[in-house]
Amino acid sequence: MFGDLPSTWFTSAPDWRWLIIGYFFIGGLAGGSFFLAALIDLFGRPQDRPLARLGYYIAFPAVLASGVLLILDLSRPLRFWHMLLESNTWQPMFKWYSPMSTGSWALLVFGAFAFAAFLAALADSGRVRWDWARRLRPPGVAGTFVAVGGGLLGFFVAGYTGILLAVTNRPIWADTTLLGLTFLISAASTSAALIVLLAWRRRALAPGVQALTRFDSIALVFELIALAALVASLGGAARGWFNAWGVLLVLGVVGVGILVPLLLHLRTGTFRQGYAVPVAAVLVLIGGFVLRVVVVLSSEGAGVLV
Amino acid sequence: MPEPMGFFTDTTVCIGCKACEVACKEWNQLPAHNGGAHTLSGDSYDNTRQLDGTHWRHVQFVEQFTPDRSEGRWLLMSDVCKHCVRAGCLEVCPTGAIIRTEFDSVVIQSDACNGCRDCLAACPFGVIGMNPVSNTAQKCTLCYDRLQAGMEPACSKACPTDSIKFGPVRELREVAAARVEQLHGAGEKRAYLYGADDTMLGGLNAFFLLVDRPEVYRLPPDPQMPTRNLGMSALWSTLGAVVLGIAGIFSFRSRGARTAALAEAEEEERDVRRSA
Numbered sequence: 001m002f003g004d005l006p007s008t009w010f011t012s013a014p015d016w017r018w019l020i021i022g023y024f025f026i027g028g029l030a031g032g033s034f035f036l037a038a039l040i041d042l043f044g045r046p047q048d049r050p051l052a053r054l055g056y057y058i059a060f061p062a063v064l065a066s067g068v069l070l071i072l073d074l075s076r077p078l079r080f081w082h083m084l085l086e087s088n089t090w091q092p093m094f095k096w097y098s099p100m101s102t103g104s105w106a107l108l109v110f111g112a113f114a115f116a117a118f119l120a121a122l123a124d125s126g127r128v129r130w131d132w133a134r135r136l137r138p139p140g141v142a143g144t145f146v147a148v149g150g151g152l153l154g155f156f157v158a159g160y161t162g163i164l165l166a167v168t169n170r171p172i173w174a175d176t177t178l179l180g181l182t183f184l185i186s187a188a189s190t191s192a193a194l195i196v197l198l199a200w201r202r203r204a205l206a207p208g209v210q211a212l213t214r215f216d217s218i219a220l221v222f223e224l225i226a227l228a229a230l231v232a233s234l235g236g237a238a239r240g241w242f243n244a245w246g247v248l249l250v251l252g253v254v255g256v257g258i259l260v261p262l263l264l265h266l267r268t269g270t271f272r273q274g275y276a277v278p279v280a281a282v283l284v285l286i287g288g289f290v291l292r293v294v295v296v297l298s299s300e301g302a303g304v305l306v
Numbered sequence: 307m308p309e310p311m312g313f314f315t316d317t318t319v320c321i322g323c324k325a326c327e328v329a330c331k332e333w334n335q336l337p338a339h340n341g342g343a344h345t346l347s348g349d350s351y352d353n354t355r356q357l358d359g360t361h362w363r364h365v366q367f368v369e370q371f372t373p374d375r376s377e378g379r380w381l382l383m384s385d386v387c388k389h390c391v392r393a394g395c396l397e398v399c400p401t402g403a404i405i406r407t408e409f410d411s412v413v414i415q416s417d418a419c420n421g422c423r424d425c426l427a428a429c430p431f432g433v434i435g436m437n438p439v440s441n442t443a444q445k446c447t448l449c450y451d452r453l454q455a456g457m458e459p460a461c462s463k464a465c466p467t468d469s470i471k472f473g474p475v476r477e478l479r480e481v482a483a484a485r486v487e488q489l490h491g492a493g494e495k496r497a498y499l500y501g502a503d504d505t506m507l508g509g510l511n512a513f514f515l516l517v518d519r520p521e522v523y524r525l526p527p528d529p530q531m532p533t534r535n536l537g538m539s540a541l542w543s544t545l546g547a548v549v550l551g552i553a554g555i556f557s558f559r560s561r562g563a564r565t566a567a568l569a570e571a572e573e574e575e576r577d578v579r580r581s582a
Contacts, residue, residue: 005521007430007527007528007529008526009526010430010431010432010521010525010526011430011431011432011526012358012426012429012432012433013426013427014423014424014426015423015426015436016423035550035551039551039555043555043558043559044558048558074420074421074422075420075421075422075423075442076419076420076441076442077420079401079418079419079420079421080420082401082402082420083400083420083422086402086418087401087417087418093400093401095398095400097397097536098397098398098399098424099398099536100398100400101400155547155551159543162539162543163535163539163540163543164424166539167398167428167533167535167539168398168424168427168428168532169394169427169428169429169430169530169532170427174532176535177535177538177539177542178539179539180540180542180543180546181539181542181543181545181546184543184550185546185550188550188554208558215554215557215558218553219550219553222546222550222553226546303432304524305356305432305524
């Protein structure tokens with residue numbers, strides 16, 4: 001009857017749906033935006049500092065939203081702190097081999113870094129007059145610490161979600177080890193797209209926007225390679241995508257989210273230059289969201305135990 | 307310290323009476339009404355259909371009939387949590403709600419569970435489900451409370467054919483091996499044990515005697531630990547982060563930006579020439 005099905009088809013679904021998809025998308029934006037902002041701060045020109053500021057403005061609200069989404073998704077939301085403290089002993093709760101556990105801690109600590117950088121960005125822009133807060137951005141020891149620590153944690157937050165799915169026994173998720181990589185790259189490309197979208201109208205930021213667009217092209221090419229490798233690594237489990245989800249993956253993620261934006265980036269001369277950049281950015285964001293929809297929901301509905 | 311305890315479920319003597327399901331529900335005070343909806347599967351006498359948060363025993367009805375129904379057999383299996391020696395649910399649980407007891411069984415502490423549902427996805431057998439009353443993940447506890455009082459679990463106590471045998475795993479394995487030998491001697495050559503040795507997840511403390519392939523009973527042929535994917539996933543992601551970091555540095559560093567400015571100037575020049 002269920003003759004040649006992979007073992008992952010004989011498991012039941014965790015009912016992770018739209019709140020989790022939303023978290024995967026927004027959490028990726030939080031981590032990726034911080035990472036890009038930190039790179040711009042550490043390696044970019046002084047004129048690009050306002051661009052980095054945008055990254056920090058995205059990261060902190062996005063990490064807050066991530067926490068809210070995750071807590072709301074719990075069946076017992078008021079017990080969210082059980083992820084961090086053992087409820088009966090008050091000892092710290094940490095398992096390095098459980099991505100859900102490491103991810104909870106990473107989100108907490110990353111939130112602190114994102115908050116520090118958010119304050120620094122506010123102070124830097126002149127919106128608040130806290131001179132001490134300006135030191136939480138590079139250059140300087142404290143600022144470099146925030147940028148490097150937050151950037152690394154940001155990438156952890158952006159990538160561990162794919163690893164969380166892989167460290168299960170569910171169809172597709174546990175049949176590949178490339179979901180973490182794919183989500184990580186997608187977080188980088190969607191974050192670059194969002195910063196571009198917020199900055200493209202400001203002429204002073206044009207060189208930085210162009211650098212971000214170029215980075216986004218590189219990330220999209222990586223994403224295409226990672227997706228191809230992911231499908232190949234699924235082997236027999238790729239049957240989970242021989243349906244409408246596979247079509248959505250090809251059209252929505254590869255077509256709309258990767259190939260069309262790449263073409264727009266390449267041919268900004270023929271398209272009306274002004275709109276090619278923001279249109280490509282919107283498409284990249286849509287593609288990144290659809291990627292998470294396909295990955296999460298295609299597995300939710302798969303298996304012989306409905 | 308008590309020794310590891312478990313179930314040996316001999317599917318060849320199960321008659322599908324579901325006394326185990328009822329006894330389990332009664333002892334563990336699990337709701338029987340499925341939220342008020344009396345749903346029927348419509349394709350067999352199995353209306354429980356699968357293990358979940360309110361069904362900790364499930365008698366599986368496998369009907370193997372020829373199209374004209376002149377020949378056929380029922381395979382009946384009382385399914386339950388396997389209390390794996392290496393348990394995927396226990397491994398991933400981020401709250402520490404899932405524990406290993408002194409009987410080597412795996413128990414979810416309902417007062418610590420916050421309903422993240424990671425264990426549902428991690429279980430290689432799809433055993434765990436959400437209980438809509440407690441809003442926590444729940445499954446068979448091997449009747450931990452009864453064991454602590456020196457009693458056997460409710461399901462095996464109620465089983466009228468001894469299809470469900472309870473005891474020390476070491477003894478159960480001997481009984482099971484003898485039963486397989488007996489069946490082979492009687493001509494039932496298809497009989498074999500599923501999960502009775504250490505090769506499957508370190509051993510299943512609740513193991514089964516089957517007479518067809520595992521898939522027929524909706525059991526995974528090759529159950530694995532969730533963390534098998536952790537190392538490679540982390541490695542690929544780290545490599546990706548390094549590559550993206552390098553790409554970012556080259557995109558944003560001062561010289562890169564100057565090159566971009568030059569390219570932009572060139573592009574504008576081209577545009578001017580094209581429009582001319």
